[in-house]
Amino acid sequence: MFDLTTIGEGQIRLTVPQGERLSNTRQLRMTAACSEANVAGLLSQLGRHTSWCSVLPHSDLAERCISEFRSVGVDMSNMIRVPEGRVALYFMEPGEPPMPSRVTYDRLNTAFREIRVEDVNWDSMLNTRLVFVTGITTALTKATAKVIRHFVDAAHERNIDIALDVNYRGLLWSPERAREVLTGIASRSRIIFCSRKDAGIVFGIEGERAEVSRQLREAFGAEYVVSTDGHNGVYYAGPDGLDDRQVDIVPVIDRPGAGDSFVAATLHGFLGGDVRQGISYGLRVSKYALTHHGDLTHITPSELAIPTTTDIIR
Numbered sequence: 001m002f003d004l005t006t007i008g009e010g011q012i013r014l015t016v017p018q019g020e021r022l023s024n025t026r027q028l029r030m031t032a033a034c035s036e037a038n039v040a041g042l043l044s045q046l047g048r049h050t051s052w053c054s055v056l057p058h059s060d061l062a063e064r065c066i067s068e069f070r071s072v073g074v075d076m077s078n079m080i081r082v083p084e085g086r087v088a089l090y091f092m093e094p095g096e097p098p099m100p101s102r103v104t105y106d107r108l109n110t111a112f113r114e115i116r117v118e119d120v121n122w123d124s125m126l127n128t129r130l131v132f133v134t135g136i137t138t139a140l141t142k143a144t145a146k147v148i149r150h151f152v153d154a155a156h157e158r159n160i161d162i163a164l165d166v167n168y169r170g171l172l173w174s175p176e177r178a179r180e181v182l183t184g185i186a187s188r189s190r191i192i193f194c195s196r197k198d199a200g201i202v203f204g205i206e207g208e209r210a211e212v213s214r215q216l217r218e219a220f221g222a223e224y225v226v227s228t229d230g231h232n233g234v235y236y237a238g239p240d241g242l243d244d245r246q247v248d249i250v251p252v253i254d255r256p257g258a259g260d261s262f263v264a265a266t267l268h269g270f271l272g273g274d275v276r277q278g279i280s281y282g283l284r285v286s287k288y289a290l291t292h293h294g295d296l297t298h299i300t301p302s303e304l305a306i307p308t309t310t311d312i313i314r
């Protein structure tokens, strides 16, 4: 039995060196990406048994993507391989103030976008303690939204816990559409991750700090709601009340992946029966994530427990 199974689009991230633009750079750093696989990848490094389903062709780019997540222990037996098709790309310009960082997607007509319910090995994907889904995959196409809804409904019927990360991406869909699709999924989820910003954009829920998590919890009837707010704090609402956690700010080397590593570490706590402990792990691991390149965070279980350099300085 798996601890967590998930479905999401395997991508290649191509990052422009600091101080250059996509329009003039001659070099790109290549890493694998996928929000759901990032979460599975971090959890598997922490000793959890995870499986990731995507649709990828037989190509070198697909191998590059699969090998990065396989190397940290994610089970690939649910990966759907097709003879040909595109692998999604995303370009990242890190930006330096006043220039904002910029993401450019090149993910139309990819193999994953046409995934069908009958393509997935549901017996295996539902042989799990926890099903993890994000708003990114429901945003891509009608087909991907249908598969995720099937995944959630089938898990719900079998009393399998569901975790949702709203992860709103304005480049992929509108707030109205996100609200329409994600409301049903949120109301089946036992734990919801929704940043304070996304709560406002997607659900029109505004408020000070943990008040946002409280309102989300009330709106969807989830047992736990965890809301990130960048370096401003992490807010929690659960059966034991509210919590408001401080972030120990570190300089950012590479931002993408911090949110996913936070979610994964919190789910590590959830799977161990203690979400608040998970948030402490999340606060720690997301700091590591910000200080190294690539979306997938590399960590050893012992690093969850030891203080980071900034902890020691303080």
Ligand SMILES: Nc1ncnc2c1ncn2[C@@H]1O[C@H](COP(=O)(O)OP(=O)(O)O)[C@@H](O)[C@H]1O
Residues within 6 Å of the ligand: 195, 228, 229, 230, 231, 233, 234, 247, 248, 249, 250, 251, 252, 257, 258, 259, 260, 262, 282, 283, 286, 287, 290
């Ligand atoms: N400058 C920072 N220093 C330390 N931790 C940070 C910093 N920025 C973000 N984090 C951590 O990363 C987590 C995720 O960041 P956030 O930007 O809220 O997520 P997302 O990438 O999903 O939008 C935060 O909850 C926080 O714990």
Ligand SMILES: O=C(O)C[C@@H](O)[C@H](O)C(=O)COP(=O)(O)O
Residues within 6 Å of the ligand: 011, 033, 034, 035, 038, 136, 169, 255, 256, 257, 258, 259, 260, 261, 295
């Ligand atoms: O699927 C996407 O659109 C982006 C992901 O590939 C990427 O890994 C990501 O979303 C990172 O998210 P974060 O951890 O919230 O920065």
